[in-house]
Amino acid sequence: MARRNDRPDRVHHRPTGLGVALLALAGLALIFWWVTEVEVHLAIATAVLVAVVIDGVIAHRTIAPIRFDLRSPDEIPAGRESTWTALVEGWTRPITLRPLLSGPPVDLIVDHGRLGSLPWPPLRRGVVPFAAVDARANGPLGLVATGRRHHVVLPLPVHVTPEPVAADVRWPKPRAVAFGGAEGAPIGDDMFRSVRPYQFGDERRRVHWKATAHHGELMVRESDGLGVVRVRMIVDLGPPGPAGELVAGHAVWAAAAMLDRGWSVELVTLDASHEVPRLRTLGRAFGASPILEDPPLIPLPTLSAPVRSAKDARLRLACTANGSPMAGSGWQGATCRVTRDGIEWS
Template identity: 30%
Template sequence: MSTAGTGQAVADRGDKGGVRTALAGLTTRGRSFLAAGVAAAVCSYVLGQGDLLRVGLLLAVLPLVCAAVLYRTRYRVAGSRRLSPARVPAGSEARVHLRMDNVSRLPTGLLMLQDRVPYVLGPRPRFVLDRVEAGGRREVSYRVRSDLRGRYPLGPLQLRLTDPFGMCELTRSFSSYDTLTVIPRVEPLAPVRLSGEAKGYGDGRQRSLALAGEDDVIPRGYRYGDDLRRVHWRSTARYGELMVRREEQPQRARCTVLLDTRGIAYRGAGPDSAFEWAVTGAASVLVHMLERGYSVRLLTDTGSTVPGEGGDGFAGVSQESADAAGLMMDTLAVIDHSDGAGLSRAYDVLRGGNEGLLVAFLGDLDEEQAAVLGRMRQRSPGAVAFVLDSRTWVREPSDVPGPSEVRGERLRMLREAGWTALDVPRGATLDELWRQADRERRGVAATGGGEGP
């Protein structure tokens, strides 16, 4: 995926502040020449040396002439930027391609090209371009990389003009900029069975009736074009009119990924923090379930869902599914801690009906929130919870104690409510926990404790 932005910079004389702008562009060499020339002129007056005055005038006039010529020279240069790709996982590199076109009839002098990038993406790139002929083109590129997810602006592009003697430098800026989106890393997951389903369209799929109107009942009245093989004769005899059966059609299995973003539930910061692990886990599950054919959505503790409230709130199929996946990843790229204290808003969203499989990434829990999660489980045929103890993520691994009694009690409450609840220690990989959740689900089902996720 790539994007391109174009802009145009013109180096010419302005109507206001022209002299100040030109003098402000004098380099250290130009200022030194000007100061030496003034000093020589003063000395020639004091000493009465006419030759010294001529030398002083030459030294003083040279940088001024260079500044005036450079400021009045008209360069029309068009620049464009292309990102490849424009959406990149954290820790991966993206390449930025810059292209400069001289659209004027005059060749340019020495140009210095500089692009403005946030410090987290690396050092500011600078390029020196030799003379660009009229109608010529120059292309350069550089790499950017960030371990922190987010949206980072690139630009505006700056062009620095200089004279052949190095006496003056003027900077012109382009107006356009682009945005690099750094999304969470996605960890591949094993294709385990969830809720007895092998995939989104499988033997364990849900089925829904093909509705033809809000007033439909089972069966419904005959309508022009209906297949006569669907006539339900018993209902026809009962109602005294021709009745037909409604067909069934497959419905994609659903999955809701709940991400706990409460600031009070996590400690620490940075790419190795518990919260970043939870964000990465949510992104991995979303992508994995989409690849398996599920209709998915992202839900946070604030009650916000992605995709939004349109339709049934779940990602659709084909191109709509791809767009929804991109929207969810863009949301996770900039998601941050919330100010909420509980999960009640998320529970209100889940009370609407059958939400399918529920996968939750949770921070520290108290008894009240564990009870809310227990009620959430009643709305889902299967539920998996990855519970992170943020205290273990802010210490060295050798200093990490075992699970506390309070934490063990919270996990027990979730399991009694029907969750497959797993403790997430520091350094654990999501794929290992994903497989462990499947083993525990099968173990519970084999002992007759009910079907897990």
């Protein structure tokens, strides 16, 4: 849930097309009055100017007290329209909300009650800590338009996650490299520990025939819990662009498929979780658009950490920067690298 308006810009005004036409008419009437001194021309100009002023005052009073809360999902698929909720308070006449810092502006009209579902334009992969929204309204005569820009800070940043994209993968058959007796351990192979003499009730499939021949009696295998198949996935998005976003989609899909197989997955990514967007200038309604600060040119760290679910993988990859992470050595288990060339195993 978003906090209420944070740092709203002041109310701005501009005449509508009809208002411009009437103001031009008022100007002509003043010129005729100046030349002819016919009082009717002055009356026409005065009536038009009074109408424009009254219309502007009513429009101002419509926008100035507006307050609204934004409620957003905690996760949004990149490139897709999402559904937010706006609770509008203080409005007396129909107003229009226009979300900014996203795709093409979409005008949403509030003309009865409180606006509920708000179709938010598609966003790019990353973390969204705030929203910028223009609230606009016209006067009752349609002569003056007023607008106010609102900067709404979200208490919890929204993660815009990559959309899973299936890839052509030849799945290997990795061997379990450890055992996990703890609850929730990934499913793998039974880890061989030793052999012992056969006891009544032992399963036939546990008979160890080589040990039986060596000892001269029936011997069976003993195991230590469930084996864990461990996979390290190195995600290399390369330079920024559509190809890098496709790599992120392949990585999300592959991580979910591995977790469904019961494998333990460790993601190695170039971490940009601390480099959230920051607002340089808010701009103003009917004027300049909001401008974000340029990200700092500093080396980003490589993050190597396990993911427990498909959602964990999506949130990690939402914060993954373009570039190549530096994977460490000494890994015990299978390794796959997700790049623009596909998914490669080693």
